[in-house]
Structure formats: C-alpha cells, structure tokens
Amino acid sequence: MENFEPVIVAFCCHYCAYTAADMAGSQRLTYPANVKIIRVPCSGKVDALHLVKAFEKGADGVYVAGCLEGDCHFKNGNVRAARRVESVRKYLEEIGLEGERLEMVTMSAGMGYRFAQVATEMTEKIRKMGPSPIHLALAGGASEARQAANI
C-alpha cells in the first residue's frame, strides 16, 4: 500500500470532545482529515461492539474521546469507557491486531487545541504502523494481510 492514508474513527462525547472539535474549527486549527467523528451522548455509550465493528469495516485506528476525569456529564461514563477500551485492546491483540490502534483520550470542551493535537498524533502514529491487516484484506491484499497478521 503506497501513500497509505489511514482511516481513523473518533467516537466523541457530545459535551466535551465533540464541542472541543467544534472549538478547533472556530479557532481555525488544522488537523489531518483522516479523523472522522461519530457523535455520542457520552463516551460510556460507546459499545465494545462498535469499536470492533469499526475495525471489522476497515478502520486503521479508533479512539474514544470523553470528558476529563471528574468532568463527565453523567458522573463516570468516561471511566467506564476507558475500562472498555482497555478490555477491547486485549481482545484486539488476541485476534492479531495491535492494541495501540485503539485509544481512549480525554479533554474538556474548551480544548480545541488538544483535539487537534490528539487527531494529529493519532494519525501520525497509525500512519507509522501502517494499514490494519483487515483493511489490507478488504483492499484485496489478502496474502499481505496474512503476513502482517502472522497467520
């Protein structure tokens, strides 16, 4: 895969991360267009199933962005989200995907800068890691995928 441009899904909570993303917009900060946002009311709403599905569909990276610790609009949804992300990471490792492709991050509504920074760093990281084996397989490079997944 030449000129690999990763596709990254960001599940953002409405109250903090999604607002921070809008804030990045109104401050005209720039970040890579690889990151696509899906809005959820709370990071705790993000199902393990959604995370795995994203990879199954071909995402190269996924992150869940919630409120800072203690700031969750729903008491502790962000803490739950962090735990869920942790367990899904282990699961990804088990099936042959690098756990680092999935991240949990937190930020406050005012942190437009942080949103842009996280999006940039995540994109850089995944770009270095290369396409996810599933992405490769879906793109037709089945043998490459097997190699990458060590099967």
Next chain:
Amino acid sequence: MQKQQQVSDKVLVIGGGMGGIRAALDLAEAEKKVILVDRDYTIGGLMTQLDRTFPTNNCDLCTLSPNLSEGSRQEYIELLTMTTVKGIKGGKGNFTVSMETAPRYINLDKCTACGECYKKFPQCVRFSPGLDHRAPTCMRYPQATPQAFSIDLAKCDDVEGLMKCCPAGAINPDDMGRKFEVTCGSIILSPGGSLFDPSHLDYLGFGQQPDVVTSLQYERILSASGPTMGQLVRPSNGQQPKKVAWIQCIGSRGLQKGAGAYCSSACCMFALKEAIVTKERFHDDIETTIFYMDMRTMGKDYERYFLRAKNEFGVRFVRSRPHSILREEGAENLTITYSCDDKSANITEEFDMVVLSTGFRISDEVRLLAGKLGIDLNSSSFPVTDPFNPVATSVPGIYVAGVAQAPKDIPETMVQASAAACMAAADVAVPVKAEEDREPPPPEFATVGEEARVGVFICDCGENIGGVVDAGALAEFASQLPQVVVSELKGHGCSRQSMREIQESIRDNKLNRVVIGGCSPRTHETKFQETVRAAGLNKYLVEIANIRDQATWVHSNSPQDATAKAKDLIRMAVGSVIRSQPLVDQSLPINKDVLVVGGGVAGMNAALQLADQGHKVYLAEKTDKLGGLAARIHTTIEKGDVQTYVKDLIARTEAHENIQIITRALIVDHSGMPGLFKTGMQTGKQMFYRQIEHGVTVIATGAKPNRPPQYLLGENAAVSTQLDLQALLAEKPEMASAWDNVVMIQCVGSRDDENPNCSRICCQSAIKNALRILALNPEARIFVLYRDMRTFGFHEEYYQKARELGVIFVRYSREQPPRVKAGDGGIEVSFTDPVLGRELIVAADHLCLSTGMVADEDGNSELAMLFKLPRTADGYFLEDHVKLRPIDLPIPGFFVAGTAHSPKLINESVGQALAVAARARTMLASDTINLGARSAKVDKNICAACLICVRSCPFSIPFINAEGYSEIDPAKCHGCGVCVSACPAKAIQLMQFEDDRILAKLEELFERTNA
C-alpha cells in the same frame, strides 16, 4: 374604592441592534409583550456589519442570525422597522408614545425577497453605510430580518416599470408611511452609538486618501458580504496591501477636535481582531502595525488575545500617537510621521493602508430622542444612570442598555440588555395569556413503515464552506445516494428564506427524512428540528452533517481532503437518518424555586429581583454574613456610597418574605436536571445536612482580592493594596496628610506568567485613591507606575483629572519592573523613566500595590466539580458563549453573576445580577420543562433481567419490574446510554443514538474506502 390606574402590559424597546434584540427576546421568552422599533429597514444594528468578532474570531452572521430570525418569529414581539419615536406622555406603568413609520414602498406581507426589483432597478437600492456603495443585494446580508427589500423612491425614475417587475405585486409607490401612538409600561432605550467621523481632521487624510479607512470600513472590506466580497484590497488600486497600520483613539480620549473625553472601550480589541484576521489570511505576506496609547484589553481573557496577537501572529505594536498621514505627490504609499519615547527625532514610515480606529459617540438623533424622553444626559451626551444600577436612567420606567449607556463591546451590551429587560419587566402588567391565538404546528404525518425519502440540503455558509469546497458538487454527490429524493444547495440554510424552501421541499417531494450539510448540531440542531416540524415532519427525523466546523474550517489547507471528508460525513448522515424514527418529547412540571450561591452584591441583587417576581429564593452564603467583597469598599470612583448601599441591600434581602438566607452553607452534592435540581449542603455551626429542590441555579460566588507576596506586601506596614488603602483613607484620613510621597504600582499579580489576564478594576482604583489622597492632602506627590492605563469608558475623565491635579504617571515595562526596598521610615522605589531615559528613586511614605482580583481557586474548583461547570484557565466560570450568552453557563439552568465570571466593578456586578434574573425568568416562565426524547428503552422480549443495567446506571434509574424485566422511566433517564453499551443481550436502545444508526455510520464511512 380608589380606581387603580391601569398598567400597560407592553414594553417598548427602541433600537433593534444586538442589545435591543436580546432585551426583546428575554422579555418575550418570559411571556411579556414587546414592541421593538428600529429606524432602519432591517434589524441587527452595527453587529451585522462586522466580519468576525473577538475573541473567538467567529463569523458574526453565524452567531447572530439565529437571534435575528428568532426575533422575527416570536409571537410576543411586534417588530416595527423604519419607525422613529416622535414624542412621549405619561409615566412608568403607562407611557403613551407617538411614532412615525417611514414609507418602505414595499408591502411586507407580499414581498418574498426574490430580488427581481434589484436585478432590474439596482439604482433604487438604499445605500448601506461605509464602503458598501454597491451592495450585492439591497438586503444587507442573507439573514436580514424582516426578509424584505426596501425601495428608495427618490432614486427611481421608472416607478411603473419597477412595480411591474415585482412578481408578488408587493411594490406600492403610494405608501405614505403612518403616524400612530402606542401605550407601554416601560421603555428600553438601546439605539446604539454612532461612530466618530474623522473627515474634518485633514492631517489624517481620511476622505482625501482612499487608502485611509475607518475600522468599520476595513471590516466591510474583510467581510464576505462586503463590497469586495471579502477580498482585502487597497481602495486606491485594487491591489492586496503589504503593510497595514492601525491608529487607535481616533475620536476618543479627547484627542482630536470633536472627540469624546471618554475611552471608547472596544476599539483596542477591534483593532487586534482586524490585525489577527488579516495575519491569519496572509501570514508573512502582510505586515500589521498598531499605533496605540495604552492597549486596553481589560475584558475576560482579552489580555491573552492581546498576547496571541503579539507573540503568535507577530502583530507589531508601537506606542505612539502619529502626527500625520500624508501621501507624497506622485507616491503610491502613505507616509506616517510619528515619534517614540526612546528617540527624540521624528520617524517616517511608509504604509499602503491605514485604518483609523474610530470611537463611539452619541448621535444627534439619539440626543434628541433622549430629550423627548426627558432623561438627563452627562457632559458627553450619554444618559446619566444610577451609580448602583447601570441601566436605570433619571426617568422611572425608562432603562438604557448597550453603547447608548456607555461605550462597550458586545458581551457587555448583551448583559445590559438582559438587565434592562429584567427592570422593564417589573414595571408592566402580566399579559393575559391567549392560548388560542397561537397557531399550532400542522399535525405530524405518519412516517412509520414508509419507505425513506431523504432530502439533503447543503449550505455554502458564505465563504465558510463554499470557500473551501465546491458545495454544489457536494449536493450533486448527495443526490446519487440511495433513498435521496432531492439534494439541493442552500446559501445559508439557517436563513429564513432557506428554511422556508426546505419546508416547501418537504411538502412537495413528500420527504420523510432530512439531512442538512452545514454547521454543528450543537448550535443549529434545534433550529432545523423546528423547521422540519413546522412542515409536518417529526423533529427527530433530521440529521446534521457537520461539514463546516469539522471539515472546511479545519481542513482549509487541503480542499481535496475537506471535500472527501464532507462527502463521508454527508453519506454517514444519510445512512443514519434513514434509520431514524419519530419520537415524542418527555416533559415534566418545572420547579420554580431558585438557588443563589453566594451572598455578595451580585447574589443579593439576583435574589431580590427573582423574589420580587414571586419566586422562592434560597440564598446560600459560605461565610456567616452577607455582603461579600463590596462590604469592604467605601466609595466608587463616582463617589457612590457603597457602605450605605450594601447595608440597605442586606436589610432588604433579610426582610424579603420570598428569600431564605442560609449562611455557613457548604455545598456537598448536586443532582437532577434543569428545572428539577436537588442540591445538598451542610449548614450552620453544626454542619447540619439539608437538601434544596430548585429549578435554576445562580452562581454568584465572587472572586478574591489578590495579595501576591511581592514588593514587601505583608512585610512592611507602609505597603498596602488598593483595597487596604481605600479603607485606610475612609477610616483614618489623617494618615494621608502626613504623606509627602506616595507610589502606586499597577499590574502587581496581574498580566504576569502566573495570572496572565488583566484585573480590570485596578487602574480606576488607583485613580480613585489618588484623587482621594489629593483631596485630603493637596500637597502630596503621587507617582503611579503603570504598564497601560486602562481607564476605560468614563473613567478616562478621572484619569485626565488626576493628571491635571499633578499625579505623575510613569510607564514601566514588564521586563523592567520597579524595584523596592525598605528605607528609613519609608520605602525606596526605583524605576526607569522612559521619557527621561534614566533611573529615578522616590522615597515613598506609602507604597500601594494594585493587586486586583483572582478567582477563588479552592471554592470554584469544588463547585465546578459538583455542578459539572467548565472554567477558564485562570479559574473563573466559563459562560456558554463568550459573545452572545455571557450570563448563561453551558449547563442549562445555570447562570453566572458578578466576579465569579471575571473581575468587575460593583455596578457591572449589579448589571449582571439583573441580567441573570431576566435570563432565569425566560426559563421559569414556562410551567413545564422539555426533557427531549433521548432516553433508554428496554425491549422486554429480549431482556433477561440480568441486573447489569441496574448496576451500571450512574443515576440508579432502571429497576426490574413486576413482570420480570428491566424498566427505565423515560422522565428520569438522563440519556447517557451507559446501560445500552453494558447490556449483554442488546435489549436496550438509546433513542436518537440507536445502535443501527451508529453502525450505519460506520458502514457508510467505509463504503468509500473499501469500494
């Protein structure tokens, strides 16, 4: 029985700028009747001419237009444009006002704003101010309210042809205008200010040199709806300028002939914003220089903006008042001649554009209007207001807000407008509710079981979207998506015209799902929900693809990427909306009681206003007595007696039957939702726990006087803060007569690394105390060491007075602060005088430090955590929108007053407290609260009663009911979706965020990648 004089139920608002619109909306939302008059042919005032506003550099129209169209559709507001006030009779409770409406020559009921008249007869266009001589349309901007044209008959030579060209037959050349009278109980005066005209000052070249423009003209040049369609070009030759200069204080601070003696307060920020926006567009291609006297960035977080301009954007600052702007014979560029402190010779420098930062003034028209209303004016023709109530004029029942009260920026105008609304509402009778007058929305048509028919509407949002991506191509792309029936390009989807077209399209094409490709659902979802609902569609069948805030704004450097991402977002929205289902909102009766946290001036004023309006108010104060910081202050700079005022305020608060004061209150827990809050606190010496149920919460916790351990403060008895000094001068005035030399140091503990912002109040405190010392001891020599004197507004006149009386002002730089050491019986202060260029040493009998205020870090962080409220970097509470909603906190039902928001003077705190009362009333006026439709729903056929939802819910709402499955009360559910993701059987769905919709988004996103 004595016959009671009938009290009118209407408030008259004169002036439909931002302030007038805000006041009218606050009154209307609190169910008061309003007549809003404006002499112009559309409302919006000065703000509609701005390109972007500080400090967020947002596009103004995006933030303003929702307010404007709200203004025109409120059923309580009667809007009268092109109307002026001619005379007034009567008094508070019952004014009779005579008015005159000028002919528009267009029937507003018939005009559809199609633009045919303009296309055929552009000469009939009414001129817009500034450079806007050839406006692209005769409406000032696409969101104009009312949405209709105005004809200038005098410029029209073919009236018949003009009439014939109008397909709606709306042009009526026989329009005579009309004269009429209205009755009202109170009046809000918000006519705004006009701008200083520098034409008569020939040394500035304005009017002779086309490249010398005013700051508002420059704004019009930058504006996408301006004469150059947003292209920054020199008026003289149409080339992009390379070097632009701003000159501050034109028409302010008494500098030029005809200038006001006051500071216009907003121009420094205005110039900074223009310079930053210019730099943002052209980066290193352009040089920006601001010539200034004192940079006055004293608002909330404004100092940080100033620092960004300097450090991030490289705007150059020159402290100088230029002598002249000339253009040499035959030269292309302008030459500015100026001098600086550090050089004795004149400096000449070439620029290719010069912007004059012209200040505010009261127009003759407003002065005449004030005369008709009989209100007293000060020497600068601004209305005289009560020292402790900034919106009360000398005539009972007449209130003033905005620039017409004193020069100010938009957030302060918004605060005053709400404050005026609060005062004006108290003077009018409650209107009889006429439920049957309201036109109910059409019944919703059935959509369940029908094939999805999606309509996609893409906004170009001026340059915001259309400037980066080809919005037409996006619409074309969307039309190819499955189940999309129509896909259209809309200019501004949020304009009234577009909304109407969307509604027509829903009806004509039998659409049952709608996707808007535009800005953020956070700001505009409600608006589009209302739009589709009015067309008979359930409001939850619309989805917004955020292609502006999250695509074009952030990927403007790569239009290709922005386009691809916008397509992804649109396809995801379409996939999701197809699976959306009609939902019903939940509502509950509202609790009309109020909790005010903080018993200072702001808290007490908010409590009294709300209690007067019949609300039960719980006033929780952390200490054992009311009064707050103001109880330590003796007089204001205007010589208002603060002690008497605070004592009276406490007495009235304690005596009010609707106010329950809770002292020594420590808030420990908080739960519930807007309209139905529960807050627990430990109170009294014994720390008993009690819980209060309330509908809204007012945060008025104040700030702390700053006492940084600098310059021997706390070590030497001859060193004090301004707060200590004013108390000393009031309590032991004889002390001052023994002082020969007094030194004051400004910005101690402000504008430094630890506390980067300006404390706003200290410059005027220094002047106030300096004048007081001179009154007690005219022989005293007073040195004020300052960085920028920030005596904004009318405080400037006191600054000038202090200079006249011989107070010596010496500037110091942050890099070279004064040095202080204890000497024999005094303090030795050494500093560098920039004019003399040498070091001076003063043996001071007293050293006073202007230390300002800091946020109460401990108290605020605790409350912010309990109430889930965000704060600024320096610990103050962060409002919902720094420009347009400075009183509302981001969590509905929470409002902020006083110094908990940012450092403020007493009258500003009072103003904000009144504003809070008005804003809270907009919520408390209704009997129910809408909880929306986002709640978790259990499918009882799948539920295995495993208890995981019961355990995972942060609010303990689910329970296993008698039938043996989990039940979730939609009125209690907070809609976070935690149980949904935890449920192992996937028996729970969160309405609006159903799993199939989220999965559809993933599906659609990877459609392209894998294709």
